[in-house]
Amino acid sequence: MNVLSTLKAKLLRAFAKRMKAKFTYDAAQYPLRLFEEKLIPTEWGPARALFYWPHTPSSEPLPVYLNLHGGGFVAGVPEHDDSYCRRLAHNLGCLVVNLDYVLAPEYPFPAGLRQSFAVLEWLAEQATTLGIDPQRIAVGGHSAGGNLATGVANLAREHQRLRVVHQVIDYPALDLAEDPELKLSTCDKPLLGPGLMRFFNRCYLSDPAHARDPLASPLLATVEQLQGMPPTTLITAEHDILRAEGQAYAQKLRQAGVVVNEKMFTDCDHMFTHLGPDATAQEAWQLIEDSLREAFARAGCAMRGTSVKPLPEHVHHADQQAP
Incomplete structure (x- = not known):
């Protein structure tokens, strides 16, 4: 990566830090027991993580949701997802860990992915101290974070100390090998264009050969390689240039026997959430x-050997519902 591209990445990062989400929640609407910042040791340096602890009357270990922000692997900060993490922690009674993973070009593939997985393993190792349940972990992310x-979730399959029970993939980038010029939108000026996408990939x-690695481009994984992935919620947007690869990945997951809760939101573009x-x-x-x-x-x-009632029909917004 040349000096000019590195400078451009830093400028984009500075701009992204100043951005504010237009759709947010009032923090007072979802009070927490504790909000704190932790530095988690990893091979790529300390990973900054925001911890959202819910008020809960139970002393049982908490489930965990690991959130990964978007930004093309280059920009973005966990604070962009702050109000949503507060909502999820409060309403679900789970610990939400909102991770500030390392960014490219200083840390190219697979550093951000491997660091995120290392944080997941750290959470499992510290489960007793933290009061969390390593057998009830979900992971999710937006755009590059969805990738x-x-x-x-792929790396966590058949792990001995933890279990990912669900993945949330929100308008994800899933095929870095395809030429961005071939990724078309249904509107004239999509938020994410081919030029910016090409820069993110570089x-x-x-x-460039890494683009064919299924860990960089999950859509390129074979059906056999996707068997055993956790149940999935996959969100796409009608006008987003990433819509087609998201829908194709949902289909491939289904072919691998994975339950997919999929929804394409009409008249919306990238980052609509x-x-x-x-x-x-x-x-x-x-x-x-x-x-x-x-x-x-x-x-x-499942751990207690009991059954759970399905959610009421009206709260299933997806095209395919879990049985």
Whole structure:
């Protein structure tokens, strides 16, 4: 990565830090027991993570949701997802860990992915101290964070000390090998264009051949390689240039026997959960919340040997519902 591209990445990062989501929640609406920042030791340096601790009357270990922000692997900060993390922690009674993973081009693939997975393993190792349940973990992310989230879920399969029970993939980038010029939008000026996408890929992939690695481009994984992935909530937006690869990944997961809760939001573009329209953003966040609630409940009942009632029909917003 040349000096000019590195400078451009830093300028984009500075701009992204000043950005504010248009659709947010009042923090007072979702009070927490504790909000704190922790530095988690990893091979790539200390990982800054925001911890959202809910008020809960139970002394049982808490389920955990690991959130990975968007930003093309180059920019973005966990604070962009702050109000949503507060909502999820409060409403679900789970610990939300909002991670500030390392960014490209300083840390190209697979550093951000491997660091995110290392944080997941650290959480499992510290489960007793933290009071969390390592067998009830969900991961999720937006855009590039969606790519990382499904990569983390892939790495966590058959892990001895932890279990990912659900993954949330929100308008994800899943095929870095395809020429961005071939990724078309249904509107004239999509938020995420081919030029910006190409820049993100150059920063993230120090070797262009890495684009063919299924951990960089999850859509390129074979059906066999996706078997055993956790149940999935996958969100796409009608006008987003990433819509087609998100829908194709949902289909491939189904072929691998994975339960997929999929929803394409009409008349929306990339980042609509943060930028609006407000009513649609609210619907998407409700879908995420409902999916996680059911996943945590199912995992808890499975451990106790009991059954869980399915969610009422009206809260299933997806095209395919979990049985």
